[in-house]
Amino acid sequence: MRIRAAVSAALASAGILLVGWQSGVHVSDTRSAVAAAATGNQASGTGITDSSGAASSESAASSGTTGNSGTTGSSGAAGASGTSGAPGAAAKAGGTYDGDVVQTRFGTVQVQITVKAGQITDVTALKLTDAEGRSVQISNYAAPVLRDEVLQAQSADVQTVGGATVTSDAYLTSLQAALDAANL
Amino acid sequence: MQQTSETAHRLRARTFTCMGTVISLAVPTDAHKAPQAAADELEAATAVVECLFTELDSIFSLYRPDSEASRLVRGELALPEASEEMRARYEEAAEWRLLTEGSFTPERPDGALDLSGIVKGHAIREAGMSLLALGMANWCLNAGGDVLVSGSPNPGTDVPWRAGIVDPADRRTLLAGFPLGGAALGLPRLGEKTADGGTRAALATSGSAERGDHIWGVTAGAAEFRQVSVAAADVVTADVLATAIMAGGVPMLNRATAMWDIEALAVRTHGELLATGGFRR
Numbered sequence: 449m450r451i452r453a454a455v456s457a458a459l460a461s462a463g464i465l466l467v468g469w470q471s472g473v474h475v476s477d478t479r480s481a482v483a484a485a486a487t488g489n490q491a492s493g494t495g496i497t498d499s500s501g502a503a504s505s506e507s508a509a510s511s512g513t514t515g516n517s518g519t520t521g522s523s524g525a526a527g528a529s530g531t532s533g534a535p536g537a538a539a540k541a542g543g544t545y546d547g548d549v550v551q552t553r554f555g556t557v558q559v560q561i562t563v564k565a566g567q568i569t570d571v572t573a574l575k576l577t578d579a580e581g582r583s584v585q586i587s588n589y590a591a592p593v594l595r596d597e598v599l600q601a602q603s604a605d606v607q608t609v610g611g612a613t614v615t616s617d618a619y620l621t622s623l624q625a626a627l628d629a630a631n632l
Numbered sequence: 633m634q635q636t637s638e639t640a641h642r643l644r645a646r647t648f649t650c651m652g653t654v655i656s657l658a659v660p661t662d663a664h665k666a667p668q669a670a671a672d673e674l675e676a677a678t679a680v681v682e683c684l685f686t687e688l689d690s691i692f693s694l695y696r697p698d699s700e701a702s703r704l705v706r707g708e709l710a711l712p713e714a715s716e717e718m719r720a721r722y723e724e725a726a727e728w729r730l731l732t733e734g735s736f737t738p739e740r741p742d743g744a745l746d747l748s749g750i751v752k753g754h755a756i757r758e759a760g761m762s763l764l765a766l767g768m769a770n771w772c773l774n775a776g777g778d779v780l781v782s783g784s785p786n787p788g789t790d791v792p793w794r795a796g797i798v799d800p801a802d803r804r805t806l807l808a809g810f811p812l813g814g815a816a817l818g819l820p821r822l823g824e825k826t827a828d829g830g831t832r833a834a835l836a837t838s839g840s841a842e843r844g845d846h847i848w849g850v851t852a853g854a855a856e857f858r859q860v861s862v863a864a865a866d867v868v869t870a871d872v873l874a875t876a877i878m879a880g881g882v883p884m885l886n887r888a889t890a891m892w893d894i895e896a897l898a899v900r901t902h903g904e905l906l907a908t909g910g911f912r913r
Contacts, residue, residue, distance in 0.1 A: 590897075605796075
């Protein structure tokens with residue numbers, strides 16, 4: 449019985465997830481229990497969409513029971529759908545949503561997503577600045593560059609030379625040795 | 633490096649040999665000090681730095697049979713009985729191994745403990761703290777190609793130190809430049825971000841060009857890079873990540889640039905370059 453409840457719970461939450469991704473789109477799929485749960489929820493799909501952002505386990509449970517055979521949406525299902533991560537997907541079928549304000553090493557970051565037909569169609573940065581209000585680079589990665597695209601330096605124009613560790617012998621013929629000698 | 637070479641402040645440098653390489657300390661000449669006083673100050677500072685390097689080398693050198701590290705490798709000493717300094721460095725190295733998912737490791741392929749990947753960076757870091765404690769605000773410390781700076785070559789300004797990175801294919805020429813420092817070490821002003829590359833104090837380079845392949849790869853992509861330079865706020869981070877990227881290839885490079893606030897310039901085996909924004913013109 450316990451196992452059955454767990455399975456039903458899983459099916460119900462999977463169904464809610466499906467609705468989340470597909471609400472607004474036709475659920476043409478008519479496969480077994482999952483599909484049944486999905487279409488069952490589809491009936492009340494708009495109701496969920498309009499409800500507040502976080503579809504509580506309460507509303508999830510209610511939609512589960514409305515849709516189809518009450519057995520699937522039993523008490524087990526209510527608990528499961530609450531924790532399944534479905535609410536976000538299920539509730540947000542369209543519109544724009546602001547993310548949390550997050551502190552990163554690049555400064556304060558907040559993004560806004562635009563959702564259409566259950567799909568994220570745009571991501572905009574609402575806050576992407578450091579304390580001084582300058583915008584800063586957020587995605588740092590090493591890209592292929594040509595030699596003349598990197599910061600240039602002439603040995604006469606630098607004060608120190610970096611490189612893989614030189615042995616004390618190799619140092620004697622190094623650019624750093626020339627610099628040091630000039631500054632002795 | 634659009635900064636025109638306005639070296640109104642001439643530099644003075646002192647060097648010494650330790651850890652199999654040469655360490656040089658350069659400071660700007662101070663117009664407000666008597667020449668002899670400035671020279672004495674640099675002399676004294678160099679002595680402090682040399683003492684620190686020598687002491688660490690006597691503990692960690694695997695070239696010295698009587699060092700604590702050598703006794704550990706020979707099994708005459710177990711890590712729990714090792715000195716506090718040894719255990720602290722082991723702990724630090726082990727932490728970096730976790731953070732780099734094994735690309736940086738304090739162990740040789742044969743399992744022997746080898747902390748030399750972190751000791752030089754640690755020595756530079758300690759030396760930097762000593763120099764600051766001595767009240768020196770403007771200096772450039774170069775230990776065998778790894779660099780830590782403080783302040784500016786033009787005291788009283790925020791003009792950065794200009795570092796060149798040697799071309800692994802021809803070490804008489806420079807591959808690139810990078811501005812270092814320009815602000816007091818350890819005193820980052822609020823909101824002072826380093827995305828523009830102007831306020832990083834440390835630059836470390838790892839490669840196979842000078843000492844042969846002493847870095848062992850942990851992945852199939854081991855020989856992807858010939859040289860890797862990393863600029864960071866602190867020298868141990870720069871040094872460890874340069875070593876890790878050298879060993880871990882492109883995946884580690886991407887991981888490092890995503891997880892740490894660094895700039896990186898990597899030279900592939902055939903000379904192609906990969907660079908983060910701070911290294912680009």
